[in-house]
Amino acid sequence: MRYLKLWVFTAAIAFFLAALLAIKSEFPVIMAAGVLGAVAVSIIFMLVLFIVKLAKRENIHSDFEPSQSDMRRSLNGFDAEGKLMIYSWLWRGGR
Numbered sequence: 001m002r003y004l005k006l007w008v009f010t011a012a013i014a015f016f017l018a019a020l021l022a023i024k025s026e027f028p029v030i031m032a033a034g035v036l037g038a039v040a041v042s043i044i045f046m047l048v049l050f051i052v053k054l055a056k057r058e059n060i061h062s063d064f065e066p067s068q069s070d071m072r073r074s075l076n077g078f079d080a081e082g083k084l085m086i087y088s089w090l091w092r093g094g095r
Contacts, residue, residue, distance in 0.1 A: 007045055014041035 018037025022030045 003049060007042065010045055011038040011042050014038045 015034040015038040019030050019034035022033035025033075
């Protein structure tokens with residue numbers, strides 16, 4: 001029931017925003033834009049919900065466990081060389 005309420009809420013917001021974009025048009029065009037926006041957001045919502053449920057069922061866990069040095073470095077944002085952590089992260093290719 002929680003997901004149904006969330007879906008209706010997001011579809012209503014998408015309908016409203018899409019209809020606002022077409023507000024200077026005729027009424028059928030406004031309604032068509034709203035319906036298209038709501039349908040697009042509904043499809044995305046259902047796909048994301050399906051993927052999240054599938055991932056939970058498969059019990060996908062990360063093998064990465066942060067070490068003490070990683071935890072200490074993350075407190076100040078700099079690595080051992082004194083560079084910003086994002087620079088080091090990009091240099092290592094996102095690992």
